[in-house]
Amino acid sequence: MSYGTKTCFRAESKALTDAALRRPLEETDPPPAATASTAATVLDVVQLMRRDDAPAVLLCDPASGALRGIFTERDLVRIAHLDPDFVWMPIRSFMTPNPIALGPWDSIGYALNRMTVDGFRHIPIVDLDGRPSGIVSRAYLLKHLSRHLGLHGESGRPADEQRLPARRLHERLKSAS
Secondary structure, three states: OOHHHHHHHHHHHHHHHHHHHHOEHHHHOOOOOEEEEOOOEHHHHHHHHHHHOOOEEEEEOOOOOOEEEEEEHHHHHHHOOOOHHHHHOEHHHOOEEOOOOEOOOOEHHHHHHHHHHHOOOEEEEEOOOOOEEEEEEHHHHHHHHHHHOOOEOOOOOEOHHHHOOHHHHHHHHHHHO
């Protein structure tokens, strides 16, 4: 492969990646979030996390349904050493209040940037009224991007193209645009 071909490949690959990062979150089809009322107990929320295999629960205002907080596995680890009676306390005592949330119109790149800069793994997606419509994680978004760019197959494993010479990968990326 000549130097010119490598440069062309890198430029086209960067353009595809940039375009994918500019796509709105709604195109990733964010999974629904596990939600509970801010009036729930810690035990209620932990049971919900276990039942739904959810790493985070979005806590909402009982009247409006608007997002008021988030409780994650990290929060559970942080409070696990407390007196066992904490499980009967309201979750609002332990949740992260007023978490950063994004709209479905925000870009994938912006979501990844916020999670990286602010140091969290999950970010809620809310509608115009502040009610949760989903939640995304860094891992979810990166998997979406890798599939969009043809780097992973449906199984999540690297696609055959990843093992092929750069010229064939270049053709694959070019046909995806």
